[in-house]
Amino acid sequence: MSDAAQPTAAEVRAAAEAIKTALDRHLAAVELRSGEDDPAVYEAFNQLAAAAEAYDELLYDRYDEVTPFEIPGADDSLPPYAGPEEPNAVSVLIRRDYAVAEPQRLLAQAQRVEAVEHEDGGGAGEDAAATVHGALGILFGEFEPDEIASRHKEFGLEEGDSTLWVTAADEPAEPGEWLEAPFEQADPQRVVCRFDVSAVFDEDDEDDEADEIDEDGLDTLDEDDDLEPLDAER
Known part of the structure; x- marks a missing residue:
């Protein structure tokens, strides 16, 4: 990105403030949720995801830095919900x-x-x-x-x-x-x-499981390790 197109420090700060506001709204929606599939919580979640993504992009463009967190389950291809609150x-x-x-x-x-x-x-x-x-x-x-x-x-x-x-x-x-x-x-x-x-x-799940196995320190066989054949009479 060219210097002329870079966001200003004020724009990055404003995006950070937007995340704080979105966090407060999300927490308030969760505290007042009416059920497991409360649309207010879903909408607040999407707004928080959008605010975090916007901040992350501006932070990278301005300072070449990224945030250390990721919001799971956000629909990358979908914008925040903007339909009727009570669909007919x-x-x-x-x-x-x-x-x-x-x-x-x-x-x-x-x-x-x-x-x-x-x-x-x-x-x-x-x-x-x-x-x-x-x-x-x-x-x-x-x-x-x-x-x-x-x-x-x-x-x-x-x-x-x-x-x-x-x-x-x-x-x-x-x-x-x-x-x-x-x-x-x-x-x-x-x-x-x-x-x-x-x-x-x-x-993705298989990769995670493989990583967990490696982290547990299970021994792996080297090419020179000998394998004893199973006793067929057992």
Whole structure:
């Protein structure tokens, strides 16, 4: 960053004061919380996270220093909540990713569904389950998304990342209003809560566990260490 673009010392001081104010508001919200999912606490948390991030950036830009703390669970990609305090409606946005791990299993399941539908005198066109994209259309048309999520291995699918956003709305949408572009109008500032599932989190946990094992001082084998074979008669 050039010297001309650097924040002033006063701006850094103002950001520090903003953190103090946000801390007081967060503590007050926690002390007065009405339940486990009190939106006032959630909003105060997000405001504190935003204030801390702003201060950290200004501190680094001005003095090349960083803060020693991190607020866990803050949504890096979401701004502070700015929706209605008492939403009259909510929208639930869900994305689940899958890999087609076993195409033959997927095709076999779709063919079973197709066979039953033909016996009942309806269903998809002939040989619709002969291709992977056709089989996907059959299965996702037959089963609810939650059922596919719980039985994904039966369908030859492997889970990837998933996310669920609950967004606040002033009024329910009119019928058919958003069907052409269902996710286009999602406002990050109206996200009440979100839940993410990713293998990245599992990898982080594994790294932490590995670090704990190393810190416990467990001995590791050197290349020259001898291993005695197990006695098969034991």
